[in-house]
Amino acid sequence: MGSIALLVAAAIMFAAAPWMIMRAPQESTMGLIQKIFYFHVPAAFTMFVSAFVSGIAGAVYLVRRSPRAERITAAAGELVVVFGAIVLLTGPIWARKAWGVWWQWDARLTITLVMWLIFVAFLLLRKYGGPGSEPLSAAVALFGMANVPFVYWSVNIWRTVHPTTNVVPSLGPGMREAFWWCVAAYLLLYVALLAARAKLEAQRVALDELHFEIGAD
């Protein structure tokens, strides 16, 4: 019930977002293309939150073996892939206009791609690893989280062209409200999806157990 209310609230916020984004002033040098920022950055933010949720839940699962932590690891890992796909699709559209190329081997771009690949591998493991692959997938989530600073650090020494995070506090009035509105909408959607997905996973496990019981007779 709670997750439905959250989903409705997120849907309303997303419905209002285009209006807020439209009303926000145009950025002077980049013009219209800058507006993608309102979806790109909150999606990236949500993706990293989700990676950390999945990694920490994975560590908790490895220690306590709680089924709840396992469900959250799985749900959050899946959402990393969903939000990562949004980031990796919206980013190049902007980059093509702003940098003239679709892709750059920049720290932020590379870390996003690597994290996305790690969690795609996580999903492949969960899907094709067969029974008993839960501990390993929890370890993959944990190691993926621990990998963030390393990929970031190593590519940062390499080269960086991506706009830094200082852009966010420097946003002008009108832009700022629209931006934080979108961040809130994304996070709300994230929590709703996480709750719904974790619940679904619990039901799937219960169904599997039921099948097992019937089959055992």
Add this chain to the structure above:
Amino acid sequence: MKGVFAAAWLIARKDFTIEARSREIIATAVFFAVACVLVFSFSLVDEGRAPDNVAAGVLWIGISFAGTLSLARLFERERAHDTLRTLLLAPVERPAVYLGKLLAVVMLMAAVGAVLLPFTGFLFDQAVLGAAPGLAAVILLGIIGYAAVGTLFAAMLGRSRSRDVLLPVLLYPMSVPVLIAGVRATSALLDAAGPDWAAARLWIGVLAAFDVVFLTLALWTFEAVMEE
């Protein structure tokens, strides 16, 4: 603590003995790595000349491909006779089993690296000898980081379905920092204007930090996971 290392050494020695008798993994992994380097050479060399600065990349691709092969074969051997379970039942500390396997993997990959480094130097006309100690340190550190994650994943994939394909699928994205730092450090040391030690030191730092963090995490995870 001393007991852990002694037990780890015993487990690694068991793998060395098997390997010394059959030479199965070492022979196939070295040949596979050499074949990889050749394939990359054919795809990169143009009009009899290799582009500058590709030797380091080719070397590391060879090492990491041969690494997954060695890991898969080493654990397949344990699985075929169900001896990993026996190892885990042995009255030694859990980390000893992990460290023993890790040592065996590192030695196998180091042997591959020892062949591959002069071979790529020879094919791509690189001054390997000038920075040999630095290159050896970079390769060893990279291998330890790669094997630390790989040994844990290969052990945990144990008997799961499609483990052959899942190991590289999981390991390659996870070892991106090792690959970047290894390639950068190697090409800094192979610089045409003489080894660039300042850049190499920076990358060696990245490798060492990766090794420490992932070795610790893998030891902790191995202990937590292999309880049952």
